[in-house]
Amino acid sequence: MIAPATGKAFAVLFEDLLKWDFLSLSLARFSHVRTPLIRIADLFTVRKEVVPEADFESGKVRMAEKVTFDGEVFLGRERTRMTQYLAMPGDLLVSKIRARQGSVGLLTKTHGPASVTIHYRVLTPRTVILPEYAWLALRSNYVRNQFLAATGGAMKGEISEGALLDLRLPCPDLPTQTAIVDFWNQAESAVAAARSALADPVNALNERLLELYRADAPHDVIHTRFFALNFKDLEAWDVKLGRASAFRLACPSFRPMGEFIEETTELVRPSTEPEKEWPVYGVNNKEGVFLNSHQKGKTFNASYKRIRKDWFFHNPTRCNVGSLGIVPDVPEDAITSPEYQVWRVKEDTPDGMIPSFVAVLIQTPFFIDLVQFNRVGAVKQRMYTENLCQLRIPYLPEPEQRKYAQAREKALAYLDSAKVRLAEARKDVETIIIGSKSVPVDTN
Numbered sequence: 001m002i003a004p005a006t007g008k009a010f011a012v013l014f015e016d017l018l019k020w021d022f023l024s025l026s027l028a029r030f031s032h033v034r035t036p037l038i039r040i041a042d043l044f045t046v047r048k049e050v051v052p053e054a055d056f057e058s059g060k061v062r063m064a065e066k067v068t069f070d071g072e073v074f075l076g077r078e079r080t081r082m083t084q085y086l087a088m089p090g091d092l093l094v095s096k097i098r099a100r101q102g103s104v105g106l107l108t109k110t111h112g113p114a115s116v117t118i119h120y121r122v123l124t125p126r127t128v129i130l131p132e133y134a135w136l137a138l139r140s141n142y143v144r145n146q147f148l149a150a151t152g153g154a155m156k157g158e159i160s161e162g163a164l165l166d167l168r169l170p171c172p173d174l175p176t177q178t179a180i181v182d183f184w185n186q187a188e189s190a191v192a193a194a195r196s197a198l199a200d201p202v203n204a205l206n207e208r209l210l211e212l213y214r215a216d217a218p219h220d221v222i223h224t225r226f227f228a229l230n231f232k233d234l235e236a237w238d239v240k241l242g243r244a245s246a247f248r249l250a251c252p253s254f255r256p257m258g259e260f261i262e263e264t265t266e267l268v269r270p271s272t273e274p275e276k277e278w279p280v281y282g283v284n285n286k287e288g289v290f291l292n293s294h295q296k297g298k299t300f301n302a303s304y305k306r307i308r309k310d311w312f313f314h315n316p317t318r319c320n321v322g323s324l325g326i327v328p329d330v331p332e333d334a335i336t337s338p339e340y341q342v343w344r345v346k347e348d349t350p351d352g353m354i355p356s357f358v359a360v361l362i363q364t365p366f367f368i369d370l371v372q373f374n375r376v377g378a379v380k381q382r383m384y385t386e387n388l389c390q391l392r393i394p395y396l397p398e399p400e401q402r403k404y405a406q407a408r409e410k411a412l413a414y415l416d417s418a419k420v421r422l423a424e425a426r427k428d429v430e431t432i433i434i435g436s437k438s439v440p441v442d443t444n
Contacts (some may be wrong), residue, residue: 044165
C-alpha cells in the first residue's frame with residue numbers, strides 16, 4: 001500500500017491495525033512516524049467522578065459549556081440537568097463526536113475545577129506526558145485522523161471509550177515534550193502580544209471619548225443609579241430608554257449614529273446552488289468578524305445576508321459584550337446569518353466617518369456602555385440597526401479619526417504577521433510530533 005504522508009509503499013502488522021479498513025491501514029504504525037507511539041490507555045486515566053449538587057450551588061465548580069475546534073474551553077454560567085463529571089486543571093476534555101475536528105481542550109488553573117456532560121471524556125495525564133504536550137498531540141493531524149478511522153470515517157460518529165483508549169499517541173521523552181511546548185508557546189505569545197497592541201488604539205480612543213463626555217455632561221448619566229426626567233422628554237416608558245433620553249439631554253453636542261451609518265441588507269438564497277460551498281462568517285468579541293465555516297447550499301433552509309469588505313455586522317443579542325465587527329477582505333460570495341444586523345458607513349456625506357475609525361469606536365468600553373441602554377426587549381434584549389442608529393456619540397474631525405484608524409491598521413499588520421508565524425509553527429509542531437523534524441533551536 002501507499003502511505004499518504006510519504007507516497008511510499010508500506011507494510012502493516014495485523015497487531016498494529018485500528019480496524020480492518022484502508023483508512024486504518026494507512027494510519028497504522030509505519031516508517032514515517034519516528035516518535036514512539038504509545039496507547040492512550042497507557043498515558044492517561046479516565047476521570048469519572050460525578051460532581052455533587054452542592055459544588056454547583058457554592059460556585060466551586062462551573063460547567064465547561066463548549067470546547068471549540070481551536071481547542072479553547074469556555075465555561076458557562078449555568079449548567080444543564082444532565083449528570084456532570086468533574087474535570088480538574090491539567091485534564092484534557094475530549095469531545096466524543098468532534099475530536100476529529102479539533103475539539104479537545106486543556107483545562108487550566110485559570111478555569112479551575114469544572115464539569116462536563118456525557119458528551120465529553122475527561123483524560124488525566126500520567127507522569128510520562130505533559131498536559132500541554134498532550135493537548136498539542138491529541139489535536140495533531142496524525143491523531144485526528146485516528147479519531148476519524150476509529151469512527152469508520154463518519155464525520156458524526158461517536159468514538160467509544162475503548163476505541164479512544166486504544167489509539168496511539170506520538171510520545172517522545174519529557175525533555176523533548178518540554179521543548180515542543182516551549183516552541184509553541186513562543187509563537188502563541190507573539191499573537192497575544194499583537195492582540196494587546198491592537199487594543200492600544202481602542203484604549204486611547206476610549207480616553208478621548210470620556211474626555212469629551214465629561215466636558216459635555218454636567219454629571220455622569222451613564223453609570224448613575226438615579227436619574228430624573230420630565231415626562232415630555234421620554235421617548236418610551238422604559239428605564240433603559242429613559243437613560244438614553246437623559247444621556248441625549250446631557251450631551252446635546254453628541255450626534256446619532258444614524259447620521260453616519262445605514263442598514264444594508266442583500267439577501268442570498270444559497271439553496272439555489274446546492275453543491276456550492278458557501279463561506280459563512282460569524283462575529284464575536286474576541287476576533288470580531290471571522291470565517292465560521294463552509295457550507296454546501298443544500299444545507300441552508302433560509303436566505304442569508306451578503307457581506308462586503310468594510311461593511312459591519314453585529315449579533316443583536318450579544319453586541320452588549322462586544323460582538324460587533326468590521327468585515328475584512330472576504331470572497332465575493334461571503335454571507336452571514338440572517339439574524340445578524342448588517343450595516344455600513346454612509347458615503348459622500350459631510351462630516352463623515354472612516355470605516356477603520358468606526359472599527360475602533362465600536363470596541364471601546366464607552367461605546368459598549370451606550371449599547372447597554374439602547375437595546376430593546378424585556379427578557380432577551382436586542383439591538384437592531386435602527387436602535388444602533390439612535391445611539392449618540394461625539395463627532396471627531398477626520399484628521400483625528402485617521403490617527404486612530406492608522407494605529408489600528410498598523411496593529412493589524414503586526415497581528416497578521418504573528419498569525420502567519422503561528423500557522424507556520426503549527427505545521428512545524430505537526431512534523432516535530434511525529435519525529436520528522438527536530439525542535440528548532442532558539443538562536444537569540
